[in-house]
Amino acid sequence: MANKGQKKGQDDGLNDQMRVRRDKMQALRDKGIDPYGHRFDRTDTTAQLHEKYGEMSKEQLEKEHVEVAIAGRMMTKRGKGKVGFADLQDRDGRIQIYVRKDVVGDDNYLIFKKADIGDILGIHGDVMMTDTGELTVRASHVTFLTKALRPLPDKYHGLTNVEQKYRQRYLDLISNPDSMDRFKKRTQIVSAVRSYLDGNGFLEVETPVLHTSAGGASARPFITHSNALDIDLYLRIALELHLKRLIVGGMERVYEIGRVFRNEGIDTKHNPEFTELETYAAYWDLSDVMTETEELFRSVSNKVLGTGKITYQGQDVDLDKPFAREHMVDAIKRVTGIDFWTPMSTEDAKKLADEKGVHYEDFWQTGHIINAFFEQFVEPTLKQPTFIYGHPIEISPLAKKDPKDPRFVQRFELFIDGNEYGNAFTELNDPIDQRERFEAQAKEREEGNDEAHGIDEDYVEALEYGLPPTGGLGIGIDRMVMLLTDAPSIRDVLLFPTMRPEKKLSEDEL
RNA sequence: GGGUUGUUAGCUCAGCUGGCAGAGCAACGGACUCUUAAUCCGUGGGUCCGGGGUUCGAUCCCCCGACAACCCA
Structure with missing residues (x-):
């Protein structure tokens, strides 16, 4: 075009x-x-x-x-x-x-x-x-x-061709004031996030984008190559493991707002590169991080929009009211009547999944299935801001176990209007436990989950020097901007979303 | 990965049952000293996304492909 x-x-x-x-x-x-x-x-x-x-x-x-x-x-x-x-x-x-x-x-x-x-x-x-x-x-x-x-473009209609808006964003910015406003708001939102964290004793840091092993999340990485070192490197899929090394190093409260890269599908909520915020605070637990998350959304919304009462795609959302808090297993029980508190074997869980039409993979264990029940039946119903906590240990290799029930971990995700906006845990700081979790992930990888974590020996060594009890948080900045600017697609909040190049015929194709 | 829809002038869009390609804005020439989607008169502008096929004849029907949007997994 x-x-x-x-x-x-x-x-x-x-x-x-x-x-x-x-x-x-x-x-x-x-x-x-x-x-x-x-x-x-x-x-x-x-x-x-x-x-x-x-x-x-x-x-x-x-x-x-x-x-x-x-x-x-x-x-x-x-x-x-x-x-x-x-x-x-x-x-x-x-x-x-x-x-x-x-x-x-x-x-x-x-x-x-x-x-x-x-x-x-x-x-x-x-x-x-x-x-x-x-x-x-x-x-x-x-x-x-x-x-x-x-x-x-047309002085009255502006530029409406979506493909052209994305490929030639400058034309969109010139002719569509709404688009210009949204990107100005994005800048203000990021600035307000920094302002909140800077005001709460967090130190902004920068960690490497090129990793020798891609960790901190479940995702396929992009692979690149260093000529000088003659090794393959991975573009980071998360900020987590380096930031926690800095907590080991005594920085106590750190955050980074940075681009991460996941080699996965592209749709209205996913772009291969996106901006993530992660924060880590020593001596905090999950409830502290819930407070932090709640205050962050509330203060950013009020600072940028002048209110905490917003509308996202027709759904009224009140960020000023206290966010709801519910255990994942309780939420599933509330919505479906199925009680995963009852201890059950993988076979029992798979049988329940068959009965309810929940899809699963061969390597899945009970925890994976609990999570699938949650995603399928509960997630879409969570309209107002809700912290769902107590995730199964199988899907949370970096979070600390719940001391009262080791099937679950001290983790929460924040949901608004059926979408996930944040993910947090009390960080796993026991290096022996961490090694075992990595080994379980490595086994999953062998069994066919190519998104499973590899073993990061260097990170385990850092933990052996002592990571203080720490509360960590991850928030997708693009999603946050979508929420606060009522954008239906992530491409509307990215100045230059990833696009396939327009076909150019080369000599040998002709 | 599957499905649906779209691609026509610089932009926004029409185009009937298959019969010479259309409008508004923009552009060009002219008129106009408070206009505002300025107005009035006149004019030019097209690889109908690309490639095949059917047909006397294809923007339109069929097949293949490109890119995009939306929905689903």
Whole structure:
């Protein structure tokens, strides 16, 4: 699609509009005007003008005669012979400009007259109010800053072609203010997350993206190669194991917001690379992390949106109220009537799964099946923020056992509107237990689970020096942004989502 | 992995039962000194996603492929 414009039209590969714009660019050069100009001093952004002068009267503005300089992309244009109006757009919004031939002069007016929608202009002028009450900059001089050689998307409908929005995000940002707003909010959300954690004694750190073994989560990694070391390396699938090494090292409270990579399916909730937040705090347990998680969502929402009461895809969600807390086994019992507190063999559990139509793999044990029951029957019903805790040990190789019932671990996940938003545990700090969990994972891998963890000897060695009791948390930042900006797809909160390249035929394919 | 839908001018979209490819915006020429999806008159612009097939004739029907969106596992 991106190449479409280059292939159509005449022999030069240009369509009529592109040809006209190139001609206009040359015409500017011929007049001694650089179509790709230089620095331009702005006095205000469009938003600042609306803020400062939007409430003033026509007469007041006329009297004060405020001289300003603004710059932006011309989005619309309304000519009227010897006078013209246009809307200039900058990062924060738009403002109308008013250009009169008798004010700017014949030559300068011609520059405005010949300028195309999409060109970037600088305007010196004074602030006025039109008869219809629109705040406007009356130009005293038009400075040409950048020629756009391609036409912009439809000025009224914007860019709606989803594929093109993702592949050419800049066009989406230019023509769809909602999209621009969402990405600004994303920045504010990440900033608010940092602000909360920085204010609670956490140290932001950076750990390696290239790992010698991919651990900390269940996922297939991307593999790459180091020429210098002549070894294969894995792009990280989680931040966990390095951050906990830093807790061993005495940093006590650390967090990282970083890109992780999982070589798995792509859909509305998954992109191969995404941004994860993980935090670790020494001497905390699960209840501390629940408090942290709750405060984090609440404070970020209130800081960025000014409220904790939000709507996600039609579902009202209240982040201000205390989040519900329920044990996974209790939740399954509440919804299905099936009681997994009763000790049962793998065979018994598989029989229950057959009866209820729950799919399972050969290598699954009771814990895997409990989790499948939860995902199938309970997860979609959790609309308001709910902590589900007490996961089966089989699916949680890095969490500390529940001292009262070693079938389960001290772990929780946060669910809102049927989706998972956070995953946390009291960290397993017993190196002997950790080695056994890794060995169980290695066995699972042999039995066909290619997402199972490998044995990370170096990490076990770190634990042998002593990891203090620690509470850890992982939150998918992209999902959080989706929730707070009411985005239906993860691609709507990623500036450049992963896309398959458009097919280009190579020589040997022809 | 399976299913459904989509791909037509720079953008947004029509296109009937298979019969010369259409509109709005954008562009070009002209008129217009407070317009705002400016208006009025005129003009140009197409590899109908790609490749095969059926047919006198295919944007349309059939097959294969590309990319995307949505749903399901």
